Amino acid sequence: MRNSSSLDSLAINLATVRQQWNLREAVEACARHGIAGLDPWRDQVSALGLAESVRVIKANGMSVTGYCRGGMFPAADAAGRQAAIDDNKRAIDEAAALEAECLVLVVGGLPQGSRDIGVARSMVADGLAAILPHARASHIPLAIEPLHPMYAGDRACVNTLCQALDLAESLGEGAGVAIDTYHVWWDPQLEEQIARAGRAKKILAYHICDWLIPTRDLLLDRGMMGDGVIDLRRIGGWIAQAGYRGRTEVEIFSKLDWWTRPGDEVLRTCIERYRAHCC
């Protein structure tokens, strides 16, 4: 692992402070705290405007570890699926303007009224294949993020790292995975699948937060590193051993706790906990 006193390997996913700051404020706060990597969301970029977002990020010397998010491919009809493909191409263009290292993809769950997760998974594969040429031409790698199985119905029907890697490998050049500890920590195959991802050079992003016990909300009760049960140091070690040299990105959705605190306190705590638990 790298020197724990340095913040060179830390990034902040801006969802972590989305209730406190707009994109401009968040970028300036990261700079103030010595964090030079971040991952903005499309709604945050849209609110400030793409050109101004690019300007603010560059002016503050930030690198963009990823852009959140594309995906959501399944839809009940062909028009809906085409709309998703078109929207993903726009996301790729925005990611290129931001010089993001990848586009993070939350692939989508079951179309309205469907119980056929196999068909949803096919729609995801088809959608990815449809946007891949544009992603390659734009030099924006597609980072397929396996989401925790509790989101299989409504957010992402790609639910294990193995499944994400099978997809990324079938797509080939320009497709990889985003590994988020929250989604994969429980997986009995995690160590071997991280090693596999490393051998395939498919690890495009590494996100961290913690799993709280109890978890009071399926979506918005993620924990600060050290407050839960995930062995972040061990998983981070596997990620490093797999050859990943990108930043470690903190991404915490926390309606009940961290979103209610001052943003500076959140960033200070991210830094402290990153140093204490993740290096």
Place this chain on the structure above:
Amino acid sequence: MRNSSSLDSLAINLATVRQQWNLREAVEACARHGIAGLDPWRDQVSALGLAESVRVIKANGMSVTGYCRGGMFPAADAAGRQAAIDDNKRAIDEAAALEAECLVLVVGGLPQGSRDIGVARSMVADGLAAILPHARASHIPLAIEPLHPMYAGDRACVNTLCQALDLAESLGEGAGVAIDTYHVWWDPQLEEQIARAGRAKKILAYHICDWLIPTRDLLLDRGMMGDGVIDLRRIGGWIAQAGYRGRTEVEIFSKLDWWTRPGDEVLRTCIERYRAHCC
């Protein structure tokens, strides 16, 4: 699949009506509704007394599809792990008195203060090995239930059917799996692992309920069949194809809905929905 008008293949897990009825009332209600299979919980048996529970169940001609539940093997120290083993042996004795077809095992999560899920998994394997001779001697098969990954920290660190089968196969004779749609429906490997379980003759129980969107509580917001997104007919078909001939057991924890309704309405609905969605 069997004749859908018959209830010969239906059972009720008594957690489904635990807020409405004690064991005696629940048994008599099942009999009234023409359901002749049930799965009681230890606290329900304890409240009525084991001998009286056995008497009531036999007097009403019920078969006991399983007994809920053993497990919870991991503990922070050796004394705690031994206490769990001793308690599981008592559960086996109770299951034998009830002539249950298996003891359902929720294996346990991380010991207090631990983040090492690998060690917890070893404790589970050790605990299972420790109780297996008593289970074999008592003719009570051990049904390892993989729980949804959202319970990996606090309830069960066995989280996929593949993992449960690996364990059951390493234990050999007297160990199998309980397959609950709520826990496994999302698994990309589900079809192949059910087939594997069938070939190994390891399917000891099949539980059903539905996954609601949104799910408002991690533990107590399971859905009635047909109200969610699980393709119960398809999964039931895989189970039947795998050679399982036992009953299909409805198990619904529903603090926000079904536990608040009259028990007779719940049982009537279970029967209707079973016929409409699961046969």
